[in-house]
Amino acid sequence: MNEVKSISKSQIWSWLKEVTDPEIPVLNVVEMGIVRNIEIDDDTVVVKITPTYSGCPAMNAIEMDINKKLRDKGLSDFKVKTDFSETWTTDWMTDEAKRKLKEYGIAPPEPTEPEKDFLSTLVAKQKIVPCPHCDSLNTKLQSQFGSTACKAQYFCNDCDQPFEHFKCI
Amino acid sequence: MSTLETKPATKQEVLHEYILRLADDRLILGQRLSEWTGFGPELEEDLAMANIALDMIGHASSLYEYAAELSGEEDRDDDYYAYFRDDTDFKNLKICELPIGDFGFTIARQFLFSSFSYFLYEQLKDSEDEQFAGIIKKHLKEIKYHLRHSREWVLRLGDGTEESHQKIQTAFDDIWMYTGELFDMDDVDKMAVKHGIGADSSGFHNDWKELVVNTMEEATLKVPDFNQYMQEGGRRGFHTEYLGHLLAQMQFLRRSYPDGEWK
Numbered sequence: 001m002n003e004v005k006s007i008s009k010s011q012i013w014s015w016l017k018e019v020t021d022p023e024i025p026v027l028n029v030v031e032m033g034i035v036r037n038i039e040i041d042d043d044t045v046v047v048k049i050t051p052t053y054s055g056c057p058a059m060n061a062i063e064m065d066i067n068k069k070l071r072d073k074g075l076s077d078f079k080v081k082t083d084f085s086e087t088w089t090t091d092w093m094t095d096e097a098k099r100k101l102k103e104y105g106i107a108p109p110e111p112t113e114p115e116k117d118f119l120s121t122l123v124a125k126q127k128i129v130p131c132p133h134c135d136s137l138n139t140k141l142q143s144q145f146g147s148t149a150c151k152a153q154y155f156c157n158d159c160d161q162p163f164e165h166f167k168c169i
Numbered sequence: 170m171s172t173l174e175t176k177p178a179t180k181q182e183v184l185h186e187y188i189l190r191l192a193d194d195r196l197i198l199g200q201r202l203s204e205w206t207g208f209g210p211e212l213e214e215d216l217a218m219a220n221i222a223l224d225m226i227g228h229a230s231s232l233y234e235y236a237a238e239l240s241g242e243e244d245r246d247d248d249y250y251a252y253f254r255d256d257t258d259f260k261n262l263k264i265c266e267l268p269i270g271d272f273g274f275t276i277a278r279q280f281l282f283s284s285f286s287y288f289l290y291e292q293l294k295d296s297e298d299e300q301f302a303g304i305i306k307k308h309l310k311e312i313k314y315h316l317r318h319s320r321e322w323v324l325r326l327g328d329g330t331e332e333s334h335q336k337i338q339t340a341f342d343d344i345w346m347y348t349g350e351l352f353d354m355d356d357v358d359k360m361a362v363k364h365g366i367g368a369d370s371s372g373f374h375n376d377w378k379e380l381v382v383n384t385m386e387e388a389t390l391k392v393p394d395f396n397q398y399m400q401e402g403g404r405r406g407f408h409t410e411y412l413g414h415l416l417a418q419m420q421f422l423r424r425s426y427p428d429g430e431w432k
Contacts, residue, residue, distance in 0.1 A: 054230075
C-alpha cells in the first residue's frame with residue numbers, strides 16, 4: 001500500500017494519464033480535460049472530474065476506471081468526485097489530444113466561438129469541417145447526432161467517406 | 170412516501186422539491202423518447218432521438234444525485250428517485266408522460282418542451298445555489314442542441330408535404346392543452362423564487378410564446394388558442410393514465426431485484 005503522505009500530485013496526474021476514454025481509446029482522461037483537480041488533504045486524495053456530456057454513458061466507466069487505476073497503484077484513501085463548478089468545454093482538450101483524434105479518423109473540435117445571442121443562431125450556420133482522411137473542405141453535415149453524444153455525422157464529397165466530428169461545446 | 174400533503178419549508182427542502190420536479194420532467198420525457206430507439210423514421214433520426222433521450226436521462230440523473238445529497242437521507246441516490254417512487258410521488262408535468270404518438274407528435278412536444286427548458290434554464294443558471302447553477306449551465310449547452318433539432322423538424326414537417334403538415338398540425342392541436350402547466354406557478358415555485366434559487370416563469374412567458382408563434386407561422390402552421398382550457402395537476406402528483414404504465418415498464422426490473430448488481 002502506498003501511504004498518501006508519500007505521494008505527490010504529479011505522480012497521481014501521471015497515473016491518471018494511463019486511464020483512457022472507453023469510447024475513444026486513443027485519448028486519456030487528462031488530455032480530454034475530464035480530470036479537473038487533484039487535492040491531497042491530510043491523508044485523503046480527492047480527484048475531481050467533470051462530465052463531458054450529461055448523457056455520456058462512458059462517464060460511469062471512466063469513473064470506475066479511475067477508481068481501479070488508483071487502487072491498482074496501491075492507493076486506498078481516495079475519493080473521485082463529480083464537480084459541476086466549471087462546465088466542460090472542448091477547448092480544454094489539449095492540442096495533442098486533437099491531433100490524436102484526427103489520426104484516429106475523427107475530425108477534432110475547433111475552438112469555441114463566444115456566443116452572442118443564441119436565439120438568432122437557431123438556424124445553425126453550416127461550419128466547414130475538414131475531412132480527417134483527405135483534408136478536403138468539401139464536406140457536409142448529415143446529422144448533429146452521431147454514434148455517441150459528443151459526435152456529429154459528416155460526409156466527405158471528395159473521398160466519398162462518412163466521418164465523425166467531435167462537436168465543439 | 171407520499172409527499173402530496175407535505176409542504177416544504179426550509180430553503181434546503183424547497184430546493185430539494187424544486188430540483189425533483191425538474192428531474193422528474195426529464196426522466197419521464199427521456200424515457201418516453203427512448204421508445205423511438207430502433208424505430209426512428211430514418212437512421213439519423215433514430216440516433217438523434219436516442220441521443221436526446223440519453224441527455225435528458227443524464228440531466229435527470231445529475232439533478233437526482235443533488236436532490237439525494239440535499240435530502241440528508243443516507244443511502245439515497247439517483248436510482249432511489251427513479252425506481253422506488255410511485256406515480257403520485259412523481260411531480261413531472263403531464264406533457265412529459267403522454268405517449269410518443271407519431272413522429273409529428275414527438276417533434277411538437279420536443280419543440281414545446283425544449284424551448285420552455287431553454288428559457289427556464291437561462292434564468293436558473295444564475296440561481297444563488299452554486300452547485301445547482303453549475304449543473305444547469307452544463308445542461309443548457311445540450312438543451313440548445315435539442316431546441317435546434319426539434320425546431321428544424323417543425324419547419325420541415327409543417328412546410329413539407331400535405332400529409333406531414335396535417336400530422337404535425339394535429340399534434341400541436343392535441344398537445345396544446347398540456348402547455349398551460351409549463352407556466353403555472355405554485356407555492357413551491359414561489360418559495361424557490363423567494364429564496365433566490367428558482368425562476369419566475371411569467372418573466373419569460375412572452376419570449377416563449379414569441380418563439381413558438383414565429384416558428385409555427387414560419388412552418389405555415391396555425392397556432393392554437395393560448396387561452397383555451399388547460400390541463401394541470403402534474404406538479405401535485407395527479408397524472409394521466411399513461412404514467413403508471415411507463416413506470417411499470419421502467420421500474421419493474423429494479424423492483425424485482427432491488428439489490429441486483431451488474432457483474
